[in-house]
Amino acid sequence: MNIQGNRLINFILKSYIGLVFLFIFTPIITSLVFSFNSDRFASIPLGSFTLKWYETIYNDPDVWDAVRTSIIVAVSSSVLATGIGFCTAYTDFRYTFKFKNAYLALALLPPTIPLIIMALAMLAWFSKIGTSGSIFSVIIAHTVLCAPFAMAVIRLRLQQMNRDIEAAAWNLGATEWAAMRYVVIPFVKPAIVSALCLTMAVSFDEFAVAWFVSGLNKTIPVLILEILQGNVDPQINAIGTFVFITTMTLVIIAQLFFMIRSQGSENNTNE
Amino acid sequence: MIKKVDTYALTWRFPLIIWQxxxxxxxxxxxxxxxFFLVKNYRMTEAFEMKNWIKMLTRGYFWDAYAYTLWLATLSTVxxxxxxxxxxxxxxxxxxxxTRRWAIFFLIIPFFTSYLVRTFSWYVxxxxxxxxxxxIGEIGLGPYKILNTQVGTIIGYLTFCLPLVIILQTLSLANVDRNLIEAAYNLGAGWARTLLTVIVPSAKVGLIIGAVFCFILSYGDFVSPYYxxxxxxxxxxxxIIDTTKSGQQWPRxxxxxVMMMSTLMIVAFAAILAAYRKPR
Structure with a gap:
């Protein structure tokens, strides 16, 4: 390391990192721990080990409805968002055109608008076009919110593709469509899987917009929000742990597919 | 100029444009x-009137909320x-x-744990x-009232923003040219001087972007200040939530x-100007 500092300062800085991580992970770990704790009002010392919160949510039809809605929404919006993200990433990769900056702004701006504002705007818009309160509104809204993430993941992958490969296919007589089908898509496939998982995870967690536009089709986070408005209820910890495991699985799958890029590029040069 | 329509290119370009x-x-x-619309008998009717603007912008509670939100977001950013x-x-x-790569991996995890659940955990x-x-009672301190105070709100914002800000700051600090830092040391600058005159200016853009994201997130969040x-x-x-959910007052x-968006745009614009300003 170039910067010399005395041991004491290094020690203090490293302990500081530890403290910051402790702060960040405290709520995650406590929710995990208290989902198995028998006391209703969690405190130290802990009560006994129990699975009753999990049993409660397992036997609650509202939770199952929410799980179903969340899955439908997450799957549909991740497919749509990844499709749109792919088109956008490919356009950005291959073409330059007038107003391209405006085009990219359109693609990347949604995450900078506060969700509560998007929620109100979507609510008003959907009730104008008459889909308010239907599950489609949630799917459409989540697609808007997720597409930028899908675009970013796929764009990063395209960056690693040699532009000559596509050109070579054209020279060998492939149409642009064929080159897309047999060259580009196979190359970005891992990133497409990665984008699908990532956007699914984003949709699975989003609550503000879903809360405004979902009507009776509550997703899991909306259900959590409504339980929160009621009372201190450790069910939330159990639901939260379930959601955590689901999203983490998706994220890890996304990460694994994102990491096979080096392998992918080798395959492509061999073909 | 007339060009042949390139269907292939447009097929990939248009989905985003249409959808967005x-x-x-x-x-x-x-x-x-x-x-500019009006609400009559709990129904929104099209109109072009300034009523809602006048109604909101002449109310003390609106400006109180405005100032309070700005204050909280600034405090959270700092x-x-x-x-x-x-x-x-x-x-x-x-x-x-x-270690750095692992740390960043661990900092990404919180993004995929429900923010609502984390807030509930803090509540408990x-x-x-x-x-x-x-x-802290064990060592004879407290109890402190933290919930329903500004401290509680800020703890919520921190949970939300800290991982992202650390990631953005680390990425920009790690890219600072090590030779510059070494040069500063060799020329006799102490660590404080090196930090302030070499490291911070070189990483300025990343530090400001981190702060802007923190501001946007805290400014728009309703979970921490509420719960x-x-x-x-x-x-x-x-x-916004209260006005929307009670009495269908969507226009207000x-x-x-709209006031929130304009404020955010001004803040973001000013920050970007500051970030890319040429050093004198």
């Missing part, structure tokens, strides 16, 4: 236009950036490449008879939302 115009630009523009900086500094300069931990107060801060006084996002909520 319909479901991103459309809703936002419509939201601006409903600020506190988060200051807490994040030593950690980002240490992660950039004091640990190995591998910080309650007057909660875990935190029983722990940890007790919602009194309300922030602008809570005002839209006024609040």
């Amino acid at each position: 115009l319909l479901f991103f630009v459309g809703p936002l523009v419509f939201m601006i236009s409903i600020t 506190i988060t950036s200051c807490i994040a900086f030593p950690a980002s500094y240490a992660l950039s300069f004091k640990v190995s490449e591998t 931990v910080l309650a007057e008879s909660g875990v935190f107060n029983s722990l 940890l801060g007790g919602s009194k006084p309300p922030t602008l996002s809570i005002l 909520a839209a006024v609040v939302a």
Whole structure:
């Protein structure tokens, strides 16, 4: 390391990192721990080990409805968002055109608008076009919110593709469509899987917009929000742990597919 | 100039344009236009009147909420950036490449744990008879009232923003040219001087982007001020929720939302100017 500092300062800085991580992970770990704790009002010392919160949510039809809605929404919006993200990433990769900056702004701006504002705007818009309160509104809204993430993941992958490969296919007589089908898509496939998982995870967690536009089709986070408005209820910890495991699985799958890029590029040069 | 229409190119270009115009630009523009609509008998009717604007902008509670939200977001940005900086500094300069990569991986995890659940956890931990107060009670302190105070709100914002700000700061600090830093040391600058005159200016863009994201997130969030801060006084996002959910006053909520957006645009614009300003 170039910067010399005395041991004491290094020690203090490293302990500081530890403290910051402790702060960040405290709520995650406590929710995990208290989902198995028998006391209703969690405190130290802990009560006994129990699975009753999990049993409660397992036997609650509202939770199952929410799980179903969340899955439908997450799957549909991740497919749509990844499709749109792919088109956008490919356009950005291959073409330059007038107003391209405006085009990219359109693609990347949604995450900078506060969700509560998007929620109100979507609510008003959907009730104008008459889909308010239907599950489609949630799917459409989540697609808007997720597409930028899908675009970013796929764009990063395209960056690693040699532009000559596509050109070579054209020279060998492939149409642009064929080159897309047999060259580009196979190359970005891992990133497409990665984008699908990532956007699914984003949709699975989003609550503000879903809360405004979902009507009776509550997703899991909306259900959590409504339980929160009621009372201190450790069910939330159990639901939260379930959601955590689901999203983490998706994220890890996304990460694994994102990491096979080096392998992918080798395959492509061999073909 | 007339060009042959390139169907292939347009096939890839248009999905985004159509989708975003319909479901991103459309809703936002419509939201601006409903600020001029009227609500009669709980139904929104098209009109072009300034009533909602006058109604909201002449009310004391709106400006109280406005000032309070701005204050909370600024406070959160300053506190988060200051807490994040030593950690980002240490992660950039004091640990190995591998440790840094693992640290960033762990900082990404919170994004995929429900923010609502984390807020609920803090609620349980910080309650007057909660875990935190029983722990410090063991050493004879407390109990402290943290929930329903500004401290509670800020803890919520920190949970939300800290991982992102540390990631952004670390990425920019890790890219600072090590030779510059070494040169500063060789020329006899102490660590404080090196930090302030070499490291911070070189990493300025990343530090400011981190702060801007923190500001945007805290400014728009309603969960922390509601559940940890007790919602009194309300922030602008809570005002939007209350106005929307009670009495169908969407036009007035839209006024609040438009005010929020304009404020954010001004802040973001000023920050970007500051970030890319040429050093004199």
